[in-house]
Amino acid sequence: MKVNFFIVIVSILSMLISCDKKRDKVFSDSPTVRLNSSVNNSYEILQGNQAGWMIAYFPSNDLEFGGYTMFARFINNVEVVVEGDFTTKEAQTSTYIVSPGAGPILTFDTFNSIFHYFSLPGYFNRNASYQLPNFFSVGIGSTNEGMKGEYDFLLSKVSVDSIILNGRKSYNNLVMTPILSSESATIVGSYREAVAKFHPFAGYNFEVGTETIQASFINSLSKRALRVAGANDIYAYRYTPAGLSFYKEYDLKGVKFKELKYIDPVGAYTKGYFTNDAGTLKLVPTT
């Protein structure tokens, strides 16, 4: 008898919950509709800024090669034109696609000798025919991985103000910001000038408060990522006309910083120095 009673109760409960469809929807459209919409929106925004986008590109999950600035113009639904601050090579045209995945996925899907340089294994980048003018003239990174760059990104945020790209292998967050039409003619040149000005610095010390902390390059060829004794972080940065722009906000001895502006040589600082707005941290070129 108890068994039958139990069966009846379970059956009634099953009926009560089986057709419980009247839940409020969180979104008015289906996931598919929203994903298609986000793909179309991404295409529109990428092409919408005709002067193009500046990409703060940091290859490798470990950030040991630092960052580089690339400039991309998405000229139609297929083609993209790419330049870089690290090379004087003329703009290269290749193709891209935005496809639906976990969100809109941006893929640079045919070879572009500037953009894909960072993804070439050392097996290729040690070969002169893949090297770029004014950039590394020897191989960099391991034979099988090179600089571990990516060309396949999840677009986690897409707006006219900025686009956030997540590397699908490294999970690095890369930021694209729109180039103003007023600066489009000069921006690449100004970033290249910054590289030419700052990259020759061959050693740095941090100055925080009264402390001077020696920093060393993670990779002596790329010279765009520093470490200091006793700190876990790798301080990865790229060159900008104003100074240095770091991958994220870092903390050294309690001082947080993400952008350091360059101050021309003054007094004992014969090579000038980079500093935060408050002047509480300096990164001083030593050689």
Add this chain to the structure above:
Amino acid sequence: MKKYIKAVTLFVFLGLLFLACSKEEKLANSVFLDTTIPKNPLDIYLENNYLQPYNIEVLYKYVDRESNLAYRLVPAPYESSVRLTKLMLYAAMEPYTEVTGSKQFLRDNFPKIIAYIGSVPVQPNGTIVLGTAESGTKVNLYNLLELNETNGADPVFLNLYFFKTIHHEFQHILNQNKPYPNSFRAISGPNYVEDEWSAKYRSSRESVVDGFISSYSAKSDKEDFAEVYSIYVTSTPEEFERLINQDGLNSSGKALILSKLAVIRSYMSAEWGVDIDLLRTSILAKYSTLAVFDQTTLN
């Protein structure tokens, strides 16, 4: 009576359960919509020369799920993709059409997806992978970065990175559809070494001594069959003789390889109506004209 009531009660409840959600609803239009992407000359060429006649899809743009995620790879350059598309049709596929007298043979059996990759997979020890295939349906062709006008006219380069792989994988598909005779497996019998092939045989010279035309041939009878076939149809008679004579003109290894070739010749003729000597003649004739072949015009 009690039992009867219980049975009726249970029956009614079960019936209700079955009926409870019987309302059918039509599926909404929830398919992913392809963004309209204008077709370029290569897209049109592939549609007209690969997809329509042969039902073959060439993926010349990088697609992550069709690539090899275990390695750092880069996409193929567009210009190299044009070259390989034209060269493969001319020098690797058309010979089959000429020998069989129809496109149907390729349409029925050729790998259905061919993915182009710019770089080669590089292993941590620096060795590289020349080509890979999955389930007899998809072939990855690597190293399009290196395919230029000069290399595109060089049969050695084209065989090494593209055409030998194509013929090799194509043979696997043929074998899946019509198995080769057991007599082939008996020739080298227990001497196949599976994954030890690269450690045991460092060069083709070492493998030929034991009756394997290449190191990879020693992996299994299946690979041996595809290796002998693909090397034979892509080599000149002189190149093939040189290869199998590495241990002497009358070596036992050479005799084993020729026995295998005889089985392959018979199998291809009896099962597929393909004379491999005519096929090789056709392939080599194409190779001899590569210097003047137009690699880039799409029409």
